[in-house]
Amino acid sequence: xxxxxxxxxxxxxxxxxxxxxxxxxxxxxxxxxxxxxxxxxxxxxxxxxxxxxxxxxxxxxxxxxxxxxxxxxxxxxxxxxxxxxxxxxxxxxxxxxxxxxxxxxxxxxxxxxxxxxxxxxxxxxxxxxxxxxxxxxxxxxxxxxxxxxxxxxxxxxxxxxxxxxxxxxxxxxxxxxxxxxxxxxxxxxxxxxxxxxxxxxxxxxxxxxxxxxxxxxxxxxxxxxxxxxxxxxxxxxxxxxxxxxxxxxxxxxxxxxxxxxxxxxxxxxxxxxxxxxxxxxxx
Numbered sequence: 001x002x003x004x005x006x007x008x009x010x011x012x013x014x015x016x017x018x019x020x021x022x023x024x025x026x027x028x029x030x031x032x033x034x035x036x037x038x039x040x041x042x043x044x045x046x047x048x049x050x051x052x053x054x055x056x057x058x059x060x061x062x063x064x065x066x067x068x069x070x071x072x073x074x075x076x077x078x079x080x081x082x083x084x085x086x087x088x089x090x091x092x093x094x095x096x097x098x099x100x101x102x103x104x105x106x107x108x109x110x111x112x113x114x115x116x117x118x119x120x121x122x123x124x125x126x127x128x129x130x131x132x133x134x135x136x137x138x139x140x141x142x143x144x145x146x147x148x149x150x151x152x153x154x155x156x157x158x159x160x161x162x163x164x165x166x167x168x169x170x171x172x173x174x175x176x177x178x179x180x181x182x183x184x185x186x187x188x189x190x191x192x193x194x195x196x197x198x199x200x201x202x203x204x205x206x207x208x209x210x211x212x213x214x215x216x217x218x219x220x221x222x223x224x225x226x227x228x229x230x231x232x233x234x235x236x237x238x239x240x241x242x243x244x245x246x247x248x249x250x251x252x253x254x255x256x257x258x259x260x261x262x263x264x265x266x267x268x269x270x271x272x273x274x275x276x277x278x279x280x281x282x283x
Contacts, residue, residue, distance in 0.1 A: 006081040007090060009074075010059060011052040017266035019144040021273035022167050023047050026145035029159065029225055030152045033280030039105065043148045046101040053094035054120035054140060056087050061124035065189055069182075105151045112150060116143040127186075131197035134179065138172030139164075159224045166217030173210035174245070174265045176203050181254040200251040208246055215239045218272065227279045234275025241267040 023043055027035035059066070059077050063084075066072045076082045082090075102109050119140035126133035142164040149160040176194045179186075180203045183195040194203035215235065222231045245264065248256040 003081075006076040009076040010082055010087070010090075011055050014263060015055070016048060016051060017263065018171060018269055019047055019051055019141050020044060021266075021269035022141075022163075023144040023148040025269075025273040025276040026148040026160070026163060027152055028276050028280050029163065029221070029227075030149040035152055039152055040148075042101055042104050043151050046098055046105070047144045047147065049094045049097040049101065050117070050120065050143075053091045053098065054123070056091050056094070057121060058124040060084065060087055060091075065191070068189070069185065106154045108154050109147065109151050116147055119143060127191050127193065129192060131192045131194050132172075133192060134175040134194060135168060135172040137175050138168030138170070141171045142168040159221050162217050162224070163221045166214045166221065169210045169214035169217065170242075170265075170268060173207040173214065174242075176207045176210075177245070177249060178257060178262055180204060180249075180251070181257050204246070204249065204251060211242045211246070215242070227276065229279075230275050231279040232275075234271040234273075234278075237271040237275070238268040241265070241271070 024040070027040050027043065059075065063077055066075060066078050072078055077084075077087060099110075099113070102113050119136055120143070123133065123136045123140050126136045130136075145167055146156075146160060146164045149163075150156060179193045180195040180200045182193070183200050183203075185191075186193050186196045194206055198206065215238065218235045218238065219232070221227075222235065241264070245261065248261075
């Protein structure tokens with residue numbers, strides 16, 4: 001049980017709140033509110049296994065830095081509860097589950113799997129060379145709604161692309177905000193972020209602009225698909241949540257940037273999913 005808890009810690013299970021709700025919302029959008037339940041179950045299993053593999057790869061890649069970060073001392077690998085070998089075995093098992101699960105979906109999904117996998121494999125290393133690493137994380141998570149859409153429709157369409165852009169911008173922007181508190185540490189380790197390149201104030205301004213663009217994309221998706229008023233209620237709740245998140249952060253004051261702040265961003269994904277679902281139920 002101790003080892004099980006350590007692995008659960010290592011994959012940060014609560015963080016699925018950022019990807020799974022959007023995969024579900026995408027499932028309803030792609031099928032006009034009538035997704036196949038078995039296909040959705042396979043989609044969620046594939047996304048979960050991919051996310052677990054991705055976060056452990058990230059932990060492996062950043063372990064030497066995480067050990068120097070006091071606020072990350074709770075992590076299982078930092079505490080030595082999981083060895084590198086055990087983590088690699090875990091990643092391999094997750095990837096096997098991912099491939100086997102995707103193989104049960106339409107053939108196009110297996111063909112496109114490498115495309116979906118590249119962002120989450122390379123993301124941990126992008127902070128070594130680009131300040132825009134946050135957007136790579138956004139693209140990686142945006143593969144969740146993209147995968148759901150393709151699995152259910154077997155095609156790529158404009159609303160799907162705009163939805164994925166919205167998710168990528170949302171994730172990338174709040175990752176930039178959360179990462180701004182590490183500006184000094186990242187500079188000392190020669191790591192890149194928007195904060196190290198443009199300063200914390202510049203990073204927060206860019207994040208605000210990206211979040212505005214994200215909300216515009218969510219609105220655009222709703223207009224293209226002809227979703228009802230309830231969907232736009234969800235988008236409004238998401239927008240208000242983002243406004244609040246930005247209002248409590250200052251370039252020189254990160255007291256509010258806690259795990260609660262991090263998880264509170266899940267309001268966006270939950271609101272979009274619930275009100276997408278309600279929009280179709282009401283229609």
